[in-house]
Amino acid sequence: xxxxxxxxxxxxxxxxxxxxxxxxxxxxxxxxxxxxxxxxxxxxxxxxxxxxxxxxxxxxxxxxxxxxxxxxxxxxxxxxxxxxxxxxxxxxx
Amino acid sequence: xxxxxxxxxxxxxxxxxxxxxxxxxxxxxxxxxxxxxxxxxxxxxxxxxxxxxxxxxxxxxxxxxxxxxxxxxxxxxxxxxxxxxxxxxxxxx
Numbered sequence: 216x217x218x219x220x221x222x223x224x225x226x227x228x229x230x231x232x233x234x235x236x237x238x239x240x241x242x243x244x245x246x247x248x249x250x251x252x253x254x255x256x257x258x259x260x261x262x263x264x265x266x267x268x269x270x271x272x273x274x275x276x277x278x279x280x281x282x283x284x285x286x287x288x289x290x291x292x293x294x295x296x297x298x299x300x301x302x303x304x305x306x307x308x
Numbered sequence: 309x310x311x312x313x314x315x316x317x318x319x320x321x322x323x324x325x326x327x328x329x330x331x332x333x334x335x336x337x338x339x340x341x342x343x344x345x346x347x348x349x350x351x352x353x354x355x356x357x358x359x360x361x362x363x364x365x366x367x368x369x370x371x372x373x374x375x376x377x378x379x380x381x382x383x384x385x386x387x388x389x390x391x392x393x394x395x396x397x398x399x400x401x
Contacts, residue, residue, distance in 0.1 A: 219329050219390060222397030229320035236312050289399075296396055297312060299389035304315030306385065 225269045226293065230254055230262045235271065235290055236297050242275060242285035266290070318362045319386065323347055323355045328364065328383055329390050335368060335378035359383070 216224075226232050233252055237243055243251075249259055263284060266272045271290040275283040286293075309317075319325050326345055330336055336344075342352055356377060359365045364383040368376040379386075 217326075217329065218394040218398035220326060220397070222393045223322045223325060225397075226393075227322040227325075229316045232316060232320075233310070233313060236310065292396055292399065296389055296392035299392050300315045300319075301311040303385055303389055304313070304318075305311035306382075 222296075225266075225271065228262065230258055231266060232293075232297060232300070234259070234262055234266065234284075235286065235293050236301070238272060238284060238286045238290065239294055239297065242283050244277075245282045245284070248284070315389075318359075318364065321355060323351055324359060325386075325390060325393070327352070327355055327359065327377075328379065328386050329394070331365060331377060331379045331383065332387055332390065335376050337370070338375045338377070341377070 226235065230252070233254075234248065237248060237251060245259075245263075248254070248263075249256060252259065254262075263272070263274075267274060267284075270287055271293070272284050272286050275285055277283050319328065323345070326347075327341065330341060330344060338352075338356075341347070341356075342349060345352065347355075356365070356367075360367060360377075363380055364386070365377050365379050368378055370376050
């Protein structure tokens, strides 16, 4: 497997990268992620669990049974790739 | 949709990015792509059609009924993002 293949094992799903992009702005509550991304809730929960298991993000304990998520160092290291992909997406065809 | 979302509309599938990575080395024959990527043939054909329709690659006419694919300018512009993702994939957790 190439290094890219290894990366895509972790962030190869569309939702995974969109979640990480959102968390680059800072920790987010589950409900806010769901609303902002418009992700189906099962999909979001599954991706968050996978990304937590892969060490990309961690779950923050909050009061009142709310959950929030923040990027780890490993997750923050995705910034360059996400910015580059976003720049590519912004370019005219 | 964010710029990243727009990019992922085109290259949001794992195979799409792996195909583009391979073509960054130069034009490739269909059979070589299939062998090198280990992609199911239907999957490969579908992704190639989508990437051609999106202007990321073009199909080169070769003799003897063989097909080859090369990146367009638009496809070559993915290099930075792919290199960044690959570098991330190569890092230890």
